[in-house]
Amino acid sequence: xxxxxxxxxxxxxxxxxxxxxxxxxxxxxxxxxxxxxxxxxxxxxxxxxxxxxxxxxxxxxxxxxxxxxxxxxxxxxxxxxxxxxxxxxxxxxxxxxxxxxxxxxxxxxxxxxxxxxxxxxxxxxxxxxxxxxxxxxxxxxxxxxxxxxxxxxxxxxxxxxxxxxxxxxxxxxxxxxxxxxxxxxxxxxxxxxxxxxxxxxxxxxxxxxxxxxxxxxxxxxxxxxxxxxxxxxxxxxxxxxxxxxxxxxxxxxxxxxxxxxxxxxxxx
Numbered sequence: 001x002x003x004x005x006x007x008x009x010x011x012x013x014x015x016x017x018x019x020x021x022x023x024x025x026x027x028x029x030x031x032x033x034x035x036x037x038x039x040x041x042x043x044x045x046x047x048x049x050x051x052x053x054x055x056x057x058x059x060x061x062x063x064x065x066x067x068x069x070x071x072x073x074x075x076x077x078x079x080x081x082x083x084x085x086x087x088x089x090x091x092x093x094x095x096x097x098x099x100x101x102x103x104x105x106x107x108x109x110x111x112x113x114x115x116x117x118x119x120x121x122x123x124x125x126x127x128x129x130x131x132x133x134x135x136x137x138x139x140x141x142x143x144x145x146x147x148x149x150x151x152x153x154x155x156x157x158x159x160x161x162x163x164x165x166x167x168x169x170x171x172x173x174x175x176x177x178x179x180x181x182x183x184x185x186x187x188x189x190x191x192x193x194x195x196x197x198x199x200x201x202x203x204x205x206x207x208x209x210x211x212x213x214x215x216x217x218x219x220x221x222x223x224x225x226x227x228x229x230x231x232x233x234x235x236x237x238x239x240x241x242x243x244x245x246x247x248x249x250x251x252x253x254x255x256x257x258x259x260x261x262x263x264x265x266x267x268x
Contacts, residue, residue: 007109008088008183012040012079012176013096014070017047019229020096022134024055029138032106034092036062040082043070062087073234076192076202079176083191084264086183094226095177098122099134101225103159108180108224111163116216117185117207119168120178120224123157126150127230134229142227160222168219169211176203178226185215191261193245198238201246205257208246213255 009027013020020039027037037059039052049065056063066081068074083091092108094100101107111118125133129150133141145151189209196202211217248254 005089005112006035006087007090007092007105008036008038008086009034009092009094009105010038010040010079010082010086011094011096012042012075012082013044013048014042015044015048016097016231017044017051019134019231020048021051021055022099022229023094023096024051026099026102026134026138027105028055029102030100030105031103032109033061034105035088036064036086038063038082038086039065039096040075040078041065041067042074042078043068073198073238074194075176076196077194080191080194080261080264083183083186083261089183091181091183091186093176093179093181095228097229097231098177099125099227099229101159101227102138104224104226107163111165111218111220111223112180113218114182115214116167116218117182117210118180118218118220118224119174119207120180120220120226121153121156121173122175122178122226122228123151123153125227125229126152130230133227155221156225157227159225163223164221166219168217171204171207173219174204174207174217177228178224179203180224181210185210185213186261187265189213189255189260190257193249193257194259194263195245195257196242198242199234199236200239201242205246205249205254208249209255209257212253
């Protein structure tokens with residue numbers, strides 16, 4: 001990417017302070033640090049704030065905590081709040097239960113290009129390995145997890161010398177745990193659609209509007225690695241409604257949403 005730009009990392013979370021602590025440890029160990037970190041907190045109890053406040057006290061870069069009252073799964077809304085607080089030109093999205101590889105930020109920075117967003121992928125850490133993954137040195141934890149047959153998705157577990165990059169127009173594999181998008185592109189499509197309440201499809205609908213507006217999806221494998229920690233399945237009770245919202249956006253070839261980011265830009 002030619003020229004200079006600032007980079008913000010947005011981490012979303014809800015009542016997983018132990019996992020968040022591991023994610024923040026991994027952020028501290030990045031080979032290239034972000035210019036700011038924003039925590040998008042969907043109504044967690046005080047323990048999450050304690051974890052984040054303790055961690056950010058030792059940082060040299062800007063850290064902000066966006067919080068909303070928990071009224072069901074409102075990930076789209078809290079992410080918009082965090083985007084509204086962000087100052088960075090380029091925003092990387094990471095889930096609070098997903099440990100970034102030591103070169104996660106560096107890889108995303110190197111891959112940034114105008115008029116495109118980057119979709120990375122994840123490996124899966126199985127239930128037994130949650131007892132140790134992310135608590136020690138990264139290579140040691142990964143090796144132990146592999147040896148105990150607790151690591152799934154090996155093709156996404158090891159960093160390649162060069163990334164495999166492919167422009168895609170479909171929505172398969174779109175996940176918000178490993179996305180990077182220019183803030184100007186998010187503003188143009190009005191960010192996440194807050195009509196999505198409950199788990200599922202809010203990332204796909206955002207990706208659809210970005211592509212409909214002329215932003216290319218760059219699917220990347222071998223770089224921007226991250227590792228999702230096992231947890232109990234989140235309720236899918238609203239998935240049918242969210243699937244219909246996505247189908248409607250596909251039919252209408254949407255590029256903008258009504259309930260979106262503009263509600264949270266007054267503080268910028």
